[in-house]
Amino acid sequence: MSTTKLSVKNWSPADQPREKLLAKGTGALSDAELLAIIIGSGNMEENSVKLSQRILHAAGNNIGQLSKFSVNDLVSNFKGIGNAKAVSIVAALELGRRRKAEDTESRKKICCSIDIYNYFYPVLCDLPHEEFWALFLNNSRRIIDRVKISQGGVAQTGVDGRLIYKEALTRLASYVVLCHNHPSGNPHPSRHDDDTTFRLKKGLRLLEIILCDHLIFCEGAYYSYADKERI
Secondary structure, eight states: OOOOOOOGGGSOGGGSHHHHHHHHOGGGSOHHHHHHHHHOOOOSSOOHHHHHHHHHHHTTTOHHHHTTOOHHHHHHHSTTOOHHHHHHHHHHHHHHHHHHHHHHTTOOBOOSHHHHHHHHHHHHTTOSSOEEEEEEEOTTOBEEEEEEEEEOOSSOOOOOHHHHHHHHHHTTOSEEEEEEEOTTSOOSOOHHHHHHHHHHHHHHHHTTOEEEEEEEEETTEEEETTTTTOO
């Protein structure tokens, strides 16, 4: 019996991902079929759809988890995925993440922790490393700007308060919100998080700027110092 794979090109036109998209639209395609369009071809044993299914399975069939895969992860673990294909996958997922970020830009006024969470979720939710951001608000609590303050490893990242103070003063901010993620999946603050929060609150107060919250992000959860009445 022949073990030669059946190329996607030999499928019925109605089942070929590109032709299916043209005929029925993006909504008719599975995640694997959309990913197959991005990678273009498979390997000697698998067509592009089968390879895409295997990649998605490795990510728990979760696009958010797939977004955490690096170029090296994809090249090292999946036969048929070279640098060019891996870069295409990572770039496509980053475009999707940026689109979600733009969608939240319309929420310009920050009234509560869920507003902050919705605004920063596309930025922080899929990162395999820790990042620390500051959000600057005017006296009506409308967003002026956001700035990434630092980036670290899996455990924690250092925060230079002087940079936050400078950025806040430059933007004439009345309020500041701090945000960082915990790649570990545990949203509860560490002693380092507490020390950082209270140190920055004190420094901002001397500049007559209010630290109104500090959120710690995880996949599907967050911790708010303001909600816990700790700020």
